[in-house]
Amino acid sequence: MLETIDLSMINWARAQFALTAIYHWLFVPLTLGLAVVMGIMETLYVTSGNEFWKRTAKFWMKLFGINFAIGVATGLILEFQFGTNWSNYSWFVGDIFGAPLAIEGILAFFMEATFVAVMFFGWNKVSKKFHLASTWLTGLGATISAWWILVANSWMQYPVGMEFNPETMRNEMVDFMAVAFSPVAVTKFLHTVLSSWIVGAAFVIGVSAWYLIRKREKEFALASMRVAASVGLFAALVTAATGDKSAYQVAQVQPMKLAVMEALYEGGTHEPLTVVGTLKIPEMLSLLATHDTEGYVPGINNILNGGYRLPDGTTALSADEKIKRGKEAIAALADFRKAKASGDETAAETALQTLDENMPYFGYGYIKDTKALVPHVGMMFWAFRVMVGLGMYFIAFFFLILFLSWKKRLERVNWLHHVALWTIPLAYIASHAGWLVAEVGRQPWTIQDMLPVNAAVSKLDAGSVQTTFFIFLVMFTVLLIAEIGIMVKTIRKGVE
Amino acid sequence: MIRKQIIGIYRFYRDGFREMTWGRILWAIILIKLFVMFFILKLFFFPSFLKGMNTEEKQEYVGTELINRMY
Structure with a gap:
């Protein structure tokens, strides 16, 4: 534990x-x-x-x-x-x-x-x-x-x-x-x-x-x-x-790494690049991050809250949703190992399917507090x-x-x-x-x-x-x- | 032919080490460092955590650890 x-x-x-x-x-x-x-x-x-x-x-x-x-x-x-x-x-x-x-x-x-x-x-x-x-x-x-x-x-x-x-x-x-x-x-x-x-x-x-x-x-x-x-x-x-x-x-x-590099809490389109303090280069962050001056750059809070559109057209999950899916992946891993040990291949197959579906979020299952997902800004x-x-x-x-x-x-x-x-x-x-x-x-x-x-x-x-x-x-x-x-x-x- | 080449390589290194001047102290540093690393640090301070377990035991140990750490 x-x-x-x-x-x-x-x-x-x-x-x-x-x-x-x-x-x-x-x-x-x-x-x-x-x-x-x-x-x-x-x-x-x-x-x-x-x-x-x-x-x-x-x-x-x-x-x-x-x-x-x-x-x-x-x-x-x-x-x-x-x-x-x-x-x-x-x-x-x-x-x-x-x-x-x-x-x-x-x-x-x-x-x-x-x-x-x-x-x-x-x-x-x-x-x-x-x-x-x-x-x-x-x-x-x-x-x-x-x-x-x-x-x-x-x-x-x-x-x-x-x-x-x-x-x-x-x-x-x-x-x-x-x-x-x-x-x-x-x-x-x-x-x-x-x-x-x-x-x-x-x-x-x-x-x-x-x-x-x-x-x-x-x-x-x-x-x-x-x-x-x-x-x-x-x-x-x-x-x-x-x-x-x-x-x-x-x-x-x-x-998240990019968002903390920029100390960007609330992202958006046409994002400027912060040089220092209030000195900013208009639209430069959007250009650097997406190669488009109108590109959307998520901030720290956006990444934690999810709901924005990803480049592949899907909607970003919130940190809580990722944690939930991570826990499902780890629970499925436990079920798989239990089923294998008892020789129940059907149960093992079902658990494996759940594990595969949630594997991209596996690590989030260990996160106790979403604040832990934000590196030192x-x-x-x-x-x-x-x-x-x-x-x-x-x-x-x-x-x-x-x-x-x-x-x-x-x-x-x-x-x-x-x-x-x-x-x-x-x-x-x-x-x-x-x-x-x-x-x-x-x-x-x-x-x-x-x-x-x-x-x-x-x-x-x-x-x-x-x-x-x-x-x-x-x-x-x-x-x-x-x-x-x-x-x-x-x-x-x-x-x- | 191969024997001649091996002797040639041996002489190359032997003469190189013999003719070293400022390099001697560097070799001393390298050897002391490697001794400290492998015969002191690795042996006494950095044993493999899963040492002594066979493959199945390692799988079981890490599996249990990674499942339990979710809670």
Whole structure:
């Protein structure tokens, strides 16, 4: 019974997952972003034969190596937590979650381990072209790993390609391609990976700017800034485009997330987009959410009360109706299992039919109060604005760096060097704000509409989760301090 | 031929590790981290909650849990 699940256990399990995910995501975007920048630099070396680019690429590879070494395997801790803290979830998702994670693990190990070794050990041992291929394949390996993780995450936000088996209590994959290439997964992949390139680009520009402030490594810094700004500008533009696509998909499959992002309580047609406060862009929200300025966008209260027309022509159910149907689904599941145990196939068939009819609302059966269906509005509203605001800033920032580089004035604009240095933390803030929007915005669901957190969590004592929470806090903080310390030392040493 | 390739790969890694300078500390961090993760955290703090149950028992346990949590 729910009363036996301590609510603080749910919160501690969520906090622990959030903590480890946040720390893990400090390492991942830099790996993905730096891989592209150093790949381009080595390509310039191989195509031009200019040793300058080799030295430049090797320096950024060194920082890549530090980040890679400290960050590697930190994501495995998230997988530990599934089996311990989220055992109902782990069993319920079945092979849908297991398959992408297994592919990710194998790929990450073989591709990254092989090519990282060639990249670091092979400078004087393999041909230039083979080394270059290894550098790119290291980045590609990390990117493909990210793909499978994001496929798993996207399935939780938009569960497709599976059927629930009430006998095994697991979701079984019936369409691998639907899971692996769901539109939500494709958009999420592009948005997340390209935004990681922004982190890498901002990092390279920031570190290079530090050299300019210190009047060191001038040629190296200016060249690095030029390459990184090109990557950054491209990435920032694609991130903006995929962000638009993502908002449209959220409107279709997670309308509550969009409503809380906008703090929109009462929706309607011709909905404006709130910038901040009373500053609004007329009809923009309707356009973003429906690709029509007259499109109807439901607000939080509309979604809870239902009764509006959905894009497929049906009428939206209220939260209470969904909860009722969810309870019918769970009761039918109980009847099915009872009938199966007693060998009553007719009763089992009837129960299965009821379960199938109500399965889209299964998770609502665990919702005790409709307020639980509304994620934290303030956090979502501001996290979204921080992400989008910084996204626009990055476009302007990278453009300015490129423009000044083209005009050969980059070296002289001192204030911009300081801005560039402070843009490094801003890139991380934007990246994490994006994850806040994605993950806080889907609460209370671990799997959208199918399994809320209170049903997914293990029946554990909160004390044990608290203990490991603080162990992780200490462990990750030590790792982060080590990363920053070694990186700062390497940066201070300069290009060799 | 295959033997030669294996020896070549072995030497590649061996020489790579021998010639490492700043990489040594990173390897030390990686190994300590993996030890802590797999031999301390996983073994003592993160046992599988459904460990010790066979497939049928897991189905029964999760089924009962998910039905009872509705109430």
